[in-house]
Amino acid sequence: MKSKKAKPEVDSSTEEKIKNAARTIFHKKGFAATRTRDIAEEAGINLALLNYYFRSKEKLFDIIMVESMQGFLKSVSMLLNKEDNTWEEKIEMFVSSYIDFLMGNPDLPLFVLSELRSNPSALISKMNMKELLMKSHFIKQFQEEMKKGKIAPMHPLHFLMNMVSMVIFPFIGKPIVSSIGDLKEQEFVELMQQRKKLIPHWIKMMYKVK
Amino acid sequence: MKSKKAKPEVDSSTEEKIKNAARTIFHKKGFAATRTRDIAEEAGINLALLNYYFRSKEKLFDIIMVESMQGFLKSVSMLLNKEDNTWEEKIEMFVSSYIDFLMGNPDLPLFVLSELRSNPSALISKMNMKELLMKSHFIKQFQEEMKKGKIAPMHPLHFLMNMVSMVIFPFIGKPIVSSIGDLKEQEFVELMQQRKKLIPHWIKMMYKVK
DNA sequence: GTCTATATACGGATAGAC
DNA sequence: GTCTATCCGTATATAGAC
Numbered sequence: 001m002k003s004k005k006a007k008p009e010v011d012s013s014t015e016e017k018i019k020n021a022a023r024t025i026f027h028k029k030g031f032a033a034t035r036t037r038d039i040a041e042e043a044g045i046n047l048a049l050l051n052y053y054f055r056s057k058e059k060l061f062d063i064i065m066v067e068s069m070q071g072f073l074k075s076v077s078m079l080l081n082k083e084d085n086t087w088e089e090k091i092e093m094f095v096s097s098y099i100d101f102l103m104g105n106p107d108l109p110l111f112v113l114s115e116l117r118s119n120p121s122a123l124i125s126k127m128n129m130k131e132l133l134m135k136s137h138f139i140k141q142f143q144e145e146m147k148k149g150k151i152a153p154m155h156p157l158h159f160l161m162n163m164v165s166m167v168i169f170p171f172i173g174k175p176i177v178s179s180i181g182d183l184k185e186q187e188f189v190e191l192m193q194q195r196k197k198l199i200p201h202w203i204k205m206m207y208k209v210k
Numbered sequence: 211m212k213s214k215k216a217k218p219e220v221d222s223s224t225e226e227k228i229k230n231a232a233r234t235i236f237h238k239k240g241f242a243a244t245r246t247r248d249i250a251e252e253a254g255i256n257l258a259l260l261n262y263y264f265r266s267k268e269k270l271f272d273i274i275m276v277e278s279m280q281g282f283l284k285s286v287s288m289l290l291n292k293e294d295n296t297w298e299e300k301i302e303m304f305v306s307s308y309i310d311f312l313m314g315n316p317d318l319p320l321f322v323l324s325e326l327r328s329n330p331s332a333l334i335s336k337m338n339m340k341e342l343l344m345k346s347h348f349i350k351q352f353q354e355e356m357k358k359g360k361i362a363p364m365h366p367l368h369f370l371m372n373m374v375s376m377v378i379f380p381f382i383g384k385p386i387v388s389s390i391g392d393l394k395e396q397e398f399v400e401l402m403q404q405r406k407k408l409i410p411h412w413i414k415m416m417y418k419v420k
Numbered sequence: 421g422t423c424t425a426t427a428t429a430c431g432g433a434t435a436g437a438c
Numbered sequence: 439g440t441c442t443a444t445c446c447g448t449a450t451a452t453a454g455a456c
Contacts, residue, residue, distance in 0.1 A: 029242075032240065047449095048424080049421075052422080053421095113320060113383060114240065114324040134390060134392075157391045161376075165375040165380075169375030176326065180340055180344060191368070194364075194365075195368070202372070205416045205418060208415060257433090258440075258441070259439075260432095261433055262439075267432065
């Protein structure tokens, strides 16, 4: 779109301001419900500038979407592929850092998952997550434990789904959860903090062979 | 909208056809991305008829939304308030019936949760889920177990979130999950069938006091 | 690069014939 | 009740001045 200057500007160049505004609003409302006017206003610039920098709403959206997917998956894959920790340690690190990440990006999971529904194969196929996750060192460790008989045998996907779901779901269901539990924002945060310790504990318990 | 006939027609009256079409498309694409023209086409009728029966897109949407919320919560609250089973039995019944329900309505959870984000307090406040769930017989049973020291003490919300998330998340994340695991539709179904037995087992394990 | 003004397209809703 | 044709608001995108 625009060539980088030799001396890069501060992070709030016009282009960055638009991207940040777009990220905020796309995450909150999704592609279809977002109006470019709202992005322009949020960014404090004029509507025409948005098209000057990004040509179209779709193009801007694609950029945000790719970055969001990367953020969504980065911490997962990074941790899962470290070779120098036990799988229990990795779970602790993953759960803790992912909850922190989601506290700063609470709208991201619902955004990614619901946009993926409208747009099934397009992006997913590009980033081959199968290799990334199913053949990761972490999954291998997990399969080792099964061989040793220390945890019950099952498809590794169950394990992955359970861990990720327990971390992510409270953020996806935040409105309902807060309503059911009658939680103020601060109380929600406290519950999430508790889960950093609780989830790894639960995971260690739940797969034990009797 | 339209007064019921004394002899009710078959289920595929025009009004029902439109509602069914609307449900399908709203669930798949959400409110903003759905065009009334698509609903009309899916229903096999003309666009004008849609407005004749439901006045506006919003009105039609509200009807679908309320029904969806009820479906989304009905099986939860029904089972949780039965008085004549142990909590372990209730978990088994809930998980099994809810997974079956979601197999027939795979798009419903993501639909409800993402529309709730745009429309926070509107509907949620109407159906007071706090009373329904937190004061349910099921939660009381759970709290009894904690008093007896049979399961570790914690906020009941953790328990609720974990159970619901393990059931729902695979459906919400189906595109990603299927991509990661390289699953065909049939394989996905098999995994879900397995979870009917696995989730109750995991839940019994994970809260045990050492 | 940034703005104002405007062209153009699209989607929801209605008028009116049958 | 159901259709065709059309209106009209809204949102994206562009032209053109500064």
